[in-house]
Amino acid sequence: MSEPEPETKAVMEQPSPVAPTAVASNGSLLATDKLVKEYRHRRVVNGVSLKMAAGEIVGLLGPNGAGKSTLMRILATLQEADEGTATLDAIDVLKDKEAVRRVLGYLPQEFGLYPKVTAVELLDHFARIKGVANSADRRRMVETLLERTNLADARRRRLGTFSGGMKQRFGIAQALLQDPKLIIVDEPTAGLDPEERVRFHNLLSEIGEQVVVILSTHIVSDVSDLCQRMAVIDQGELLVEGEPAQLARALQGRVWQKLTSRAALADHQSRFQVLSARLTGGRTLVRILSEQQPDRDSEPVQPEVEDVYFAAIRKHASAPLAAQVG
Numbered sequence: 149m150s151e152p153e154p155e156t157k158a159v160m161e162q163p164s165p166v167a168p169t170a171v172a173s174n175g176s177l178l179a180t181d182k183l184v185k186e187y188r189h190r191r192v193v194n195g196v197s198l199k200m201a202a203g204e205i206v207g208l209l210g211p212n213g214a215g216k217s218t219l220m221r222i223l224a225t226l227q228e229a230d231e232g233t234a235t236l237d238a239i240d241v242l243k244d245k246e247a248v249r250r251v252l253g254y255l256p257q258e259f260g261l262y263p264k265v266t267a268v269e270l271l272d273h274f275a276r277i278k279g280v281a282n283s284a285d286r287r288r289m290v291e292t293l294l295e296r297t298n299l300a301d302a303r304r305r306r307l308g309t310f311s312g313g314m315k316q317r318f319g320i321a322q323a324l325l326q327d328p329k330l331i332i333v334d335e336p337t338a339g340l341d342p343e344e345r346v347r348f349h350n351l352l353s354e355i356g357e358q359v360v361v362i363l364s365t366h367i368v369s370d371v372s373d374l375c376q377r378m379a380v381i382d383q384g385e386l387l388v389e390g391e392p393a394q395l396a397r398a399l400q401g402r403v404w405q406k407l408t409s410r411a412a413l414a415d416h417q418s419r420f421q422v423l424s425a426r427l428t429g430g431r432t433l434v435r436i437l438s439e440q441q442p443d444r445d446s447e448p449v450q451p452e453v454e455d456v457y458f459a460a461i462r463k464h465a466s467a468p469l470a471a472q473v474g
Contacts (some may be wrong), residue, residue, distance in 0.1 A: 176202040184231035194384035205356040207375035208364040215384035216364040253323030257334040263308025293321040313344025372453035380460040387460040399451035423458040
């Protein structure tokens with residue numbers, strides 16, 4: 149097997165796997181308590197406490213640099229925490245890293261593949277690394293995972309010919325080796341076309357019925373479409389967490405919408421708590437958080453998960469939130 153190109157090595161830098169052990173297939177619970185990670189005198193993870201159970205997908209939502217990836221790398225045993233605790237059932241995640249790696253499936257934000265190797269060859273290679281010594285067992289496991297991720301017809305294709313969505317599905321296939329109890333996926337739909345994104349959502353949804361799945365993203369629709377629970381993180385802090393639809397209902401009667409000109413946007417931002425703004429038909433559609441009708445042109449609208457996200461970020465920011473127009 150030839151050496152991967154430099155930019156394709158990341159997938160090989162996952163935690164070193166160890167021999168598998170028998171684990172329960174359901175009922176797992178991952179819990180963090182006051183996790184802290186400092187980097188250059190700045191807390192990139194600042195006292196995060198969460199509980200995540202099997203049978204639900206938990207979406208970590210936040211802007212780039214919010215601390216989501218650092219938190220996930222701590223849980224994936226790739227970084228040390230400075231303070232706090234994390235447990236997966238009876239496993240101390242921060243101290244017993246080998247035990248975590250036995251039951252972990254990890255798909256990082258950026259990962260590389262051997263472009264000249266076929267899907268079945270590389271998945272078989274990963275299965276050997278994960279301790280599956282028997283060739284017949286490996287063959288059955290590999291074929292099952294390729295079927296499950298809808299890659300069976302591409303099993304003999306070189307990975308360098310795969311589309312972005314196919315590579316992501318292969319990443320999930322390798323993460324599912326040895327029936328993990330915890331699966332961590334970091335920004336999995338970035339760059340995918342709509343069809344591949346839907347296919348990937350369906351795959352994650354199926355997986356999430358049996359294990360703890362943590363999904364990190366900055367795409368709000370990933371959370372609203374896929375996750376049973378969400379947590380908004382910014383500047384390393386957990387701002388809000390709960391069931392997405394329930395959090396949206398908590399804003400009932402407080403979200404307003406209006407069309408205005410782009411030139412008037414700055415004025416609206418100075419006078420109102422603008423959650424978001426986007427162009428539609430050449431005009432700017434503004435969503436505003438307010439206990440009362442902001443002005444006579446504003447109309448009440450049904451709150452959405454995106455409003456929950458922007459309301460949390462807006463409240464936390466020291467300066468007014470810059471609404472996204474585009």
